[in-house]
Amino acid sequence: MTQQMLTRRQMLKLLLASGSTAALAACGAATTTQTPTSPPANDEAETGAPAVVSEPGSTVNITYWGSFSGNLGEAEQAMVSSFNAAQSDVVVDYQFQGNYEETAQKFTAGLQANTIPDVILLSDVWWFSFYVAGMISQLDSLAQAEGVDFSDYEPALLNEGVRQGKHFWIPFARSTPLFYYNKEIWAEVGLPDRAPETWAEFEEWAPQLIEREGTTMRRAAYVHPNGASYIAWLFQPVVWQHGGQYSTDDFTMTMTDSDTLRAAQFFQDSARSNGWATLVPDINTDFIGGTAASMMASTGSLAGLTSNAPFDVGVGFLPKETNFGCCTGGAGLAIPSGAPAEKQQAAMKFIAFVTNVEQAGVWARNTGYMPVRISTKATPDMVNFFNENPNFKTAVDQLPLTQAQDAARVFVRNGDQIIGKGLERIIINGEDPSTVFTDVNAELTRVAEPILEDLREVEG
Template sequence: MVRKLDRRSLVKTATGTGAALAAAGALGLGSKRSSVYAAPALIQNTGSTVELAYWTSFGSGVNGDAQTALIEKFNASQTEIKVVPQAVENYEAVASQLITGLQTGDIPDVALLSDVWWFRFYLSESLADLTPMLTPEMKAEDYVQSLFTEYQRNGGQYAIPFARSTPLFYYNADVVEKAGVSPDVFAKWSTFREAAPDLISKGGVEAAFAFGNAASYGAWVLHGPVWAFGGRYSDADFNIKIAEEPGVTTGEFMREFVSSGNAITVDDPEIDFINGVTAAVLESTGSLGSITSTATFNFKTAFLPEEKQFGCCTGGAGLAVMAGAPDEKKAAALKFIEFCTSTEETTIWSQATGYMPVRTSAIESPEEQAFLDKNPNARTAVEQLPKTQPQDSARVFIPNGDQILGRGWEQILVNNRPAAEVWAEVTEELKPEAEAVLEQVEALEG
C-alpha cells in the first residue's frame, strides 16, 4: 500500500522558493527472486534489509495502481531492499515536502521530481551525482538519449528518466465524424480554428477546444504551440523571448480562439474532454491511461498541430537520489531505479499509463510493437517523441517560471488582455529571476 502524506504549505513565491532552496542547500508483479537485480556487496554487507523511503505523486488512479504494482514486484524480487512509498497529490507537493524536509532533516532517499523541479534541487546540491554508480549492466546508452541527457549538468547525471511524457493532441472521433469534418484539420492550428464552428454546431459540443490554467500546466501544453508559431519562451542563455513578435502572435491567435466562443478556459481540460464538453484537448501522454479507462466515446490521438513548423516539448518526471543519503541507501536506490527503468518494466509501465518507454530497447521490443499495433493512440505518442525538444529555460530552470508563464496565459485567455501587454509584463517578472539563477549556476559550475 502507498502511505499518504499530509501536504505541507507550498512555497508560493519565487523569492520564497529560492530562499528555501538556498537554506536546503546549506543543510547539505511476480514473486520470483530476480538474479539480475540482486543487491550489490555494499548492501549485502549491511546484514539486514535496506529500507528506502520513496516520495512520489502517484498514489491513486491508473498511474498509482501501476506504480504500486511496480514497487510490489521489486520488493518481491529480492530480500535486501524494501521500498516504502509515500504519496502526495502532485509533483508540486513532492517538491514542497522536500523543500521543508531538507531544512528539518525529514527527507526521502529517492524522489520523483518533475521537469520544473529537479534543477532547483540540483542548484541546492541536494541531489546525488549518479555517474559514479552507473554500471555497465544499466546500459546507459540504451536510455532514450533526449530524455536521459536532460538530467546532465557539468559532467554529472542527477536523475534517471522514468515517468516521461510529452503533450499529445486528443480528439473526439465521434464528434469529428458527426460534424463531417476531416481529421486533417488538426494538422495546423489555423485549419483547426477554422473548423471549430462546424465541430460545435454539427458535432454537438460546447467548444472545439479547452485551455487550462496555470495549475493545470497551461504553460507546458502551450509551449509547443509557441514553437509552432516560431516563438520561444526564452533561449538557452535565459534571455526572455516570449514578448517578441512570434510569441505575441501565438498569444493573439489563442486569445481570438477563446474570444470567438470556439474555445473555452477551464480548470481541468481533461475532465471536460472526458465529459464530452469539448472536441479536442492537449493533454499529457501520461493521461492516456486514465482517458482510455474513463472516456465513453471513441477518441483518437494526433501529433500536435503545426503552424509555421512543428513544436512539441518533453515533460514528466525522473527519479533522483538524495545527496545526503548513506552510501548503502544510494546503492539500493540505484538498484530500484534500474529495476523501474529496465526494458521489461518501462514497457509495462508505459503500456499501463501512457508515459513514454524510456529505453530504446523497450520501444523496439516485439512486445511493445505488438501493443502499439493494437493501441494506435499509444503509437502516436511514441512516434511523436523523436520530434520533440527539451523545454526552454524560462519554464524549467527559473524558479516559479512555469507559474509566471502560466499566469500570463491566464491573463490572455481568461481576462482577454492583449498578448503584447501581458508578455511584456511577464518578461519583466522573469528577468530578475533569470539573473538569480545564472548567478547560482556560475557559483556552482564556474
C-alpha cells in the first residue's frame, strides 16, 4: 500500500514537472512579475495580531507589516535581522502582507478589527488616505527622541510625507521612473549607446527599432504598461515634460489643460498614428523578451532586469520635451496612531535604523531602490557600487531632478486607476484625448470632494 502511494505521488510530481516545463517551453520567455511601483508578491500572506505589550524596561516586541517577498523580501528580512542583532531593546517581527494594495487593504481591515501593526509600509498612493483618516502618527517628536537628522534625507523624497510642517511618512523603498533600452538592439541598428535626449530624437530613432512581419509588429520601439500596471505613474513625468500637470496642489484638476492634452496626444500617436509603441500588461516581460527595444520603468526594477535580461541593459534620464520632468514613487514607512507610546518609540527606533546612512546603502545596493540619505552616496561601499554599476549611478543622479507627484494621482483615492483607464481609452480605443480627459477630470473632481472635506477637518 505504502509502495503504491509513493508511486502515485511520484507520478503526480512527474506530471506536474513535465506540465510546467511544457508550459514554460511554450512561452519561451523569462519573466519577472515586477510592475513599476509594486514589488513582486507571492501569496504567503500572514496576518498576525500585534505582539502583546511587554513589561516596562524589558524588550519591546513590535510587528512590521511590509510588501516585500522574493529577493526583496530576503533583503527586508536581512535588514530586520540586523536591526534585532544590533540592539537589545526592540525585537521586530516582519510580516509579509502581499503587494502594496493588499497591505493597505489589510491595514484597513485591521483598523476595524483593532489588530494593527506597529510599523507599516505604505505606498505613495496609500499613505495619504490613512493620514486624512487620522490613522497614522505624526513622527517629529518620536524622531527627535531617536536623534533622526531629517536634513540628511533626500528632500525630494522626504518632503512628500510632510503635511503642515510635520513628518508622517518616512521614505524607504523609493523609486523613480528611468529610461531603459536594449543595448544589443541599439548596436544592431547603429544608434549611439545612450538614451534619447528628447522625445523628438526618439521619434527619429523609433522606425529603425521596429521590426514587422506582415502587419504584425514583432518588435516595438517602446512599450507602455496598461492602467493596472500603473501607466498613470509613467505618464506623470511625460505630462510635466509637456508643461502640463494632473492637478494643482489645492486639488483643482487640470486634465484638460492644453499641455496635459498635448502629452496625451503624444502617447496616443506613439501607439497609433506613429505606431512605434505597444501597450501590454507587463512591460518587463516584453523588454526582457526582446519584443520591445525600450521603455520607461521603475528604478526598483533595475537589479531584476539587469540579472534577467539576456542582453546588456542601458539606462538614461527620461527624455525631455519642453522641459525635463521626473516623479518619485515607491513606498515609505509610517507608524499607526493609537499604539502605546512605548511601541511607537520602538517603531521609530526601527525606522531610524533602516534609514540610517549605512543601512540605506545596504538596502539600495540589494534592491535597486534609491538611497534615501544624501550622505549614503559618498560612503565607500556606495562609491564602489556605483563604479561597478554605472546604471545605478545614473538612476541616483536623476534623483535630485525629481519631484513629488500631483495630488490627482497620489492623494485622490483610485486617482491612479481613473487616469490609467482614461489613457487606455485614448491609446487602445483611439478616443479623442480631450473627450476622455474631460470625463477623467469630472470623475477626479467628484472623487476628490469627500477627501477635501476630510482634509479640511484634519488640517483646518
